[in-house]
Amino acid sequence: MLNNKHIILGITGGIAAYKSAELARLLIKKGARVTVVMTDGAKEFITPLTFSALTNQPVYDDLWTSRSADSSSIAHINLTREADAMLIAPCTANVTAKIANGLADDLLTNLALARDPANCPLAIAPAMNVQMWRNPATQRNIAQLRNDGVMVFDPASGEQACGEIGEGRMLEPADLVDALERLFVPQNLTGKKVIITAGPTFEAIDPVRGITNRSSGKMGYALAHAAACAGAEVLLISGPTALPTPFGVTRINVESAQQMLDTCLHHTADVFIAVAAVADWRVTEIATQKIKKQNDADVPTLSFTQNPDILHTIAQQSNPPYCVGFAAETENLAEYGQTKRRKKGIPLLIANNGPATFGADDNEVLLLDDAGEHALPRMSKSQLAHQLISEIAKRLSS
Ligand code: CTP
Numbered sequence: 001m002l003n004n005k006h007i008i009l010g011i012t013g014g015i016a017a018y019k020s021a022e023l024a025r026l027l028i029k030k031g032a033r034v035t036v037v038m039t040d041g042a043k044e045f046i047t048p049l050t051f052s053a054l055t056n057q058p059v060y061d062d063l064w065t066s067r068s069a070d071s072s073s074i075a076h077i078n079l080t081r082e083a084d085a086m087l088i089a090p091c092t093a094n095v096t097a098k099i100a101n102g103l104a105d106d107l108l109t110n111l112a113l114a115r116d117p118a119n120c121p122l123a124i125a126p127a128m129n130v131q132m133w134r135n136p137a138t139q140r141n142i143a144q145l146r147n148d149g150v151m152v153f154d155p156a157s158g159e160q161a162c163g164e165i166g167e168g169r170m171l172e173p174a175d176l177v178d179a180l181e182r183l184f185v186p187q188n189l190t191g192k193k194v195i196i197t198a199g200p201t202f203e204a205i206d207p208v209r210g211i212t213n214r215s216s217g218k219m220g221y222a223l224a225h226a227a228a229c230a231g232a233e234v235l236l237i238s239g240p241t242a243l244p245t246p247f248g249v250t251r252i253n254v255e256s257a258q259q260m261l262d263t264c265l266h267h268t269a270d271v272f273i274a275v276a277a278v279a280d281w282r283v284t285e286i287a288t289q290k291i292k293k294q295n296d297a298d299v300p301t302l303s304f305t306q307n308p309d310i311l312h313t314i315a316q317q318s319n320p321p322y323c324v325g326f327a328a329e330t331e332n333l334a335e336y337g338q339t340k341r342r343k344k345g346i347p348l349l350i351a352n353n354g355p356a357t358f359g360a361d362d363n364e365v366l367l368l369d370d371a372g373e374h375a376l377p378r379m380s381k382s383q384l385a386h387q388l389i390s391e392i393a394k395r396l397s398s
Contacts, residue, residue, distance in 0.1 A: 001181040001229070001386065003031030008079060008120075010088035010108045011051075012095045013041015015161040016127040016170035020089055021046065023173040024054045030177060035079065037061065037108050041092065063107040080115040085183045088112070089153075090127030090170045093138050099124070099150070100141035121183045123151040125176055130166030153179045171247075178247035182229045185386065188393035190231035195269040195321070196224045197276035197310060199239035202255045205302065206287035214358045215277035217241035219326070222385035223273055224249045230389050232271070237263050239276055256282065257307035264310055271392060272321040274311040277328065277358075282307050315345045322347065322396055328354030337368045348395060350388065367391060 007027055011020045027034050036051040038061045048059035060079065080086060088095065088108070095109065099122075104110040112122060124145065132138055133155060146152055153176060157167040171179065198220020204210045217238060224236040225246035236251040237260055245251040254260045257278045264272070281304035291300055315323040323346040327337045330353065337351030351366045364378040365388075376387060 001184045001382075002027060002177070004033070005031075005084040005184065006033045006035065006082060007180070008035050008037060008083045008086040008111065009051075010037045010039075010086060010091070010095075010111070011042040011046070012039045012088060012090060012092045012108065013044055014090040014092050014127045014170070015045060016090035017042050017045040019170060019173055021050050021054060023089060023176055024051055026173050026177045027180075028055065033057070035060070035083065037079070037111060039095065039106055039108050041094075060107055063110055077114050080111050080120045083120050085180070086111065086115060086120055086122045087125070087176070087180055088122070089125035089176055091124040093126070093128045093132045093135070093141075096124065096126055096138060096145065097141045100144040100148075117149055121149070121151065123153060123180060123183060125153045125170050126155050126168075127170035128155075128168050129160060129162055130164050130168045133166075133168040151179075151183060174244070175247040178225060178229075181225075182231075185226070185229040186390065186393075187231040188390065188397070189227055189271075192232045192271060192396070193235070193269040194224075194227045194232040194271045194273065195235045195237065195264060195267055196220050196227070196273045197237050197239075197260055197264065197278075198224065199241040199243075200277050201239045201257045201260060201279045201307075203257070203279045203282040203307075204255070204286045205283050206289065206291045208290050211279060211281075211283070212240070213277050213279065215239075216359045217243050218359070218361070218381050219357070219363060219385070220273075220275035221246060222381045223275060223388060225382070226385035226389040227271075227273075229386070230393065235267055235269070237276075257310065258282070261308050261310045261313060264314060269321045271324070271396065272311075272314050273324045273392070274314075275326050276310070278310055279307055281305065309344070311346065312344045322392070324392060325349045327351040328357075330354060333366050334368065334373050337366060338373075341368050348392070369395070 011017050024034050034055045035057050036059045052059045098109045099112045104113045153171050155167050156169045158169050159165050199217035200213045200215040202210045202212045221243045224234050228234045228248040234249045236249050284303045284305045311325050325346050327340050329336045333351040337349050341349035349368045357363045362380050365376050367374040
């Protein structure tokens with residue numbers, strides 16, 4: 001979503017300005033072109049040189065010099081005309097107040113005011129002392145900005161540079177990068193609740209051993225991120241993975257298939273997407289103590305019980321959500337996939353080659369529904385996730 005996007009990164013005078021160096025770096029890593037604009041306050045915390053070195057672009061910091069340096073180029077107009085979005089991070093209480101009230105007394109606030117909102121949306125990541133954040137004046141300004149169509153990435157809570165504790169900390173750079181993608185995604189799941197299962201399950205044998213599989217969870221996590229970007233309230237029910245929770249997603253960790261099912265049944269949703277690679281069997285009796293090795297001839301024998309089918313159980317409820325399944329196959333994708341879709345009683349199934357996708361960063365899938373099959377080309381799991389979410393939203397609205 002951020003690849004080839006031109007982002008104006010505004011930096012104002014807060015201690016969180018040091019985090020914006022990492023933010024600029026992460027945006028560039030995602031393929032964005034970043035132009036940094038700094039206020040005088042920002043330069044008290046971090047130098048323009050840091051950002052020009054990171055972005056390989058000149059840093060803009062003065063309304064008047066940028067005008068006089070080249071009279072044909074008016075920075076406060078031209079910069080946003082060439083940009084796809086503007087993000088101010090950190091955004092101080094002072095700059096929040098100025099933008100909310102249409103004040104423009106430096107380059108950054110001029111840019112915010114002179115922007116065409118349809119072509120260059122604005123997002124801000126406020127960062128300030130907890131009392132400044134809670135002050136009714138700040139809250140009025142934030143509400144006004146939201147009303148004006150500015151996306152506000154609410155600060156997190158925690159220990160502050162001043163030693164006080166509370167909300168006001170700027171979001172972490174990785175979360176801001178995740179959040180910024182929302183500016184480029186159609187909000188076609190606004191008001192919808194989405195539950196996604198992801199990762200493998202872990203079926204214990206004894207307190208130290210278990211059976212699991214090679215699912216990394218990447219596809220499920222990418223879908224959770226894409227659904228949140230599209231405006232949905234997302235609950236991710238995840239087996240053990242090493243992945244960070246996508247920004248704006250609520251995550252519940254589970255281990256076994258039974259725990260995953262119980263957790264799913266405790267929540268309701270408009271859409272249920274089963275991406276988890278659920279273990280088909282569990283050990284019938286989990287040993288309460290570690291099974292000790294005996295002599296060579298005495299190898300333990302395990303007996304197995306079939307796990308519940310989570311997707312099928314959810315799809316058979318009296319008023320089920322729109323259910324989407326994944327099928328990990330090794331051959332005959334379309335045929336096996338359609339059979340599986342009908343057996344599970346679900347409207348949409350996404351079939352892929354299991355071993356070819358486990359742990360990979362890209363995937364190639366076949367969409368199977370009542371209308372037949374529709375192949376999507378190979379793409380990154382993150383691009384695919386956005387595309388699948390828009391396919392799901394399309395089917396949901398029809
Ligand atoms: N699934 C589930 N609960 C299970 C098994 C699978 O919810 N106990 C879901 C998966 O999350 C996926 C879909 O069902 O969305 C298909 O999973 P897959 O492993 O491909 O198929 P199975 O139903 O397990 O059938 P088989 O292993 O025989 O192909």
